[in-house]
Amino acid sequence: MSTVTFRVSDEEKSFIQSMADLNGLSLSELARTKLLEGLEDQIDMDLYNKTIKAHELNDESISHQDMLLELGL
Template identity: 60%
Template sequence: MSSTITIRVSDEEKEFIKKMATFYGLSVSELSRKQLLEALEDQIDLNVYKEALQAHKAKDESISLQEMKRVLE
């Protein structure tokens, strides 16, 4: 089953989207769906990264290369 989502764009934006779809060999619908989903997935990835970085900074157990060499000797 598929659903329809409608977005409003200016005439200039519409022409740009149509040209980009043609450039990529996709329909406007395929291009829009692909780009929207990729952008949303990128945002999720960025949010996960930021949370992981905060968790790492809160409990940083990193050691320097010199410390690592001492441990391994």
Template identity: 55%
Template sequence: MNTVSFRLSNDEKDFMQRLANSKEISLSELAKTTILESLENQIDLETYNNLMKKHQINDESISHAEMMQELI
């Protein structure tokens, strides 16, 4: 297991510790899960934005009425 450290003000640490306590997890676990979730969200958003750009270039969307016509 590796260790990563970063600096916090007393207020920041106290805030994070209170949140960790309310979730009944360690401060380390709170920091780790929060950072990993944030990074995963950033990757998801970047993927979404890239796919939306591709979709806008080659938009093959059809309306609900057009879909219903195809199904009849």
């Protein structure tokens, strides 16, 4: 397993440690979990934005009324 080190102020460390304690996690577990969650959220948002752009370029949506007509309802 690798080790990653980053610098924080004493105040930031105290806050991070307090949040780790509040969540019942070690400082390392909290940092790893939150960092990975944040990066995964960023990937999700990027994929969402690309999908929305693709949809806007080729929007084939129709109204509810038009769908009913198309289905013969």
